Amino acid sequence: MKKSSFKAGMDLWRTPEKVVLVTSINEQGKPQVISVGWNMRVSFDPPMFAIAVGNSRYMYKCINFSKEFVISVPGTDLADAVIGCGEPGQGEEDRFKKYGLKTKQGDYCKSPLIENCIANFECLVKDHVKSGDHTIFVGKVMNTWVNEKPLPNLLMIGDEPGYDVLAEAGLYKIGVVKREIPS
Amino acid sequence: MKKSSFKAGMDLWRTPEKVVLVTSINEQGKPQVISVGWNMRVSFDPPMFAIAVGNSRYMYKCINFSKEFVISVPGTDLADAVIGCGEPGQGEEDRFKKYGLKTKQGDYCKSPLIENCIANFECLVKDHVKSGDHTIFVGKVMNTWVNEKPLPNLLMIGDEPGYDVLAEAGLYKIGVVKREIPS
Numbered sequence: 001m002k003k004s005s006f007k008a009g010m011d012l013w014r015t016p017e018k019v020v021l022v023t024s025i026n027e028q029g030k031p032q033v034i035s036v037g038w039n040m041r042v043s044f045d046p047p048m049f050a051i052a053v054g055n056s057r058y059m060y061k062c063i064n065f066s067k068e069f070v071i072s073v074p075g076t077d078l079a080d081a082v083i084g085c086g087e088p089g090q091g092e093e094d095r096f097k098k099y100g101l102k103t104k105q106g107d108y109c110k111s112p113l114i115e116n117c118i119a120n121f122e123c124l125v126k127d128h129v130k131s132g133d134h135t136i137f138v139g140k141v142m143n144t145w146v147n148e149k150p151l152p153n154l155l156m157i158g159d160e161p162g163y164d165v166l167a168e169a170g171l172y173k174i175g176v177v178k179r180e181i182p183s
Numbered sequence: 184m185k186k187s188s189f190k191a192g193m194d195l196w197r198t199p200e201k202v203v204l205v206t207s208i209n210e211q212g213k214p215q216v217i218s219v220g221w222n223m224r225v226s227f228d229p230p231m232f233a234i235a236v237g238n239s240r241y242m243y244k245c246i247n248f249s250k251e252f253v254i255s256v257p258g259t260d261l262a263d264a265v266i267g268c269g270e271p272g273q274g275e276e277d278r279f280k281k282y283g284l285k286t287k288q289g290d291y292c293k294s295p296l297i298e299n300c301i302a303n304f305e306c307l308v309k310d311h312v313k314s315g316d317h318t319i320f321v322g323k324v325m326n327t328w329v330n331e332k333p334l335p336n337l338l339m340i341g342d343e344p345g346y347d348v349l350a351e352a353g354l355y356k357i358g359v360v361k362r363e364i365p366s
Binding site for chain 1 (some may be wrong): 184185186187188189191192193195196199200201207222223224225226227229230231233235256285287296298301302303304309310311312313314315316317319321325326327328329330331333335336338343344345346352360361362
């Protein structure tokens, strides 16, 4: 055990990371979507999630304004969408259209569900806390929606074996655990 | 897309979850350790982590008192320790000894490093926020330590193929992504 850089420590367990899409709305009510790798459950009862969003991201402004978000869990057919929605933007582009994300209105949030994701969780923001260059938004799950024909969920992965890579851009690789062993 | 229970939604993407050990100290300075599946990065610069700890757990009291914790990333030789340290306790048992976790003093925290983990991150608590039945502790990484001979890190896994199960108890399975394809 020796002291090291933070990066050297993270390189040992950075992946896999369950990546999700997060939708919200801006002040004009226009839906927005980004990819979020830093997400976790934070309560069994009531069910709650936390997500960490960069303070400089347009989505930070949206959630800070709307006090709501939807966690949409993408399946294997949306790997390119996850890569695309991970890029910084200022909310002008219609990423739902660009990446074939079909929206649907939920019950509690103005933020849209994504109908072709495998699951959607409507969340109302109950608290938030700054954490360095990100902000943690804590959301209470008001409603859960599932796809009748769910695909495997996507992971942010590394270079280690055991995964199928479905999309990549720069340092980012999106994929799934290999489920079938080729003969 | 249809409305469902929260559980049905989670069943579609509950796993894999990168599980870690977290150490802290109680008011008497005695080291404690638990397994934590709900953990995530929450800042690039400075590097920070968030962990969610059950409000009824003894570890909640410890971190709330000490304002520090160490994230210790277990490798494949510590699957039983992860299962054992996931069980509720009141801090009386010496789990370090019971599960062969070798402690070492870090620079910033009284909470011990675990020398036979693959990486350790000394964290000082900068903020915390309640989230239902858990509390999110936000820690700034002060120091990183890595093992010179790191093993693959452990995952909380499900029943889907593609993983090697290394330990299990009840509903909990700990394992790794299969890295070698048998011929």
